[in-house]
Amino acid sequence: xxxxxxxxxxxxxxxxxxxxxxxxxxxxxxxxxxxxASTHRRRSRPYxxxxxxxxxxxxxxxxxxxxxxxxxxxxxxxxTEHGFDxxxxxxxxxxxxxxxxxxxxx
Numbered sequence: 273x274x275x276x277x278x279x280x281x282x283x284x285x286x287x288x289x290x291x292x293x294x295x296x297x298x299x300x301x302x303x304x305x306x307x308x309a310s311t312h313r314r315r316s317r318p319y320x321x322x323x324x325x326x327x328x329x330x331x332x333x334x335x336x337x338x339x340x341x342x343x344x345x346x347x348x349x350x351x352t353e354h355g356f357d358x359x360x361x362x363x364x365x366x367x368x369x370x371x372x373x374x375x376x377x378x
Contacts, residue, residue, distance in 0.1 A: 300326060
């Protein structure tokens, strides 16, 4: 069984959290591969931006696993995850904005 090296989580909680983070990582990794294939086909800016955003979701899960296993300190975890949250929001909004110019009312 995986043993946490951090003092903020018990072994039982660690196993549950690793399972949830593992499933999240696999799910977002699958979405990332679909997005990468779509980006390769379409080759447009919105697709690239969304693919990068989904890639950051994968990295968020990896950072979470590293935190549970004690490889990533909690301070680094929080800075990284909240930084990724900001970047993901920025990338998604940029993709939306770049799809079409704003319409001018008549």
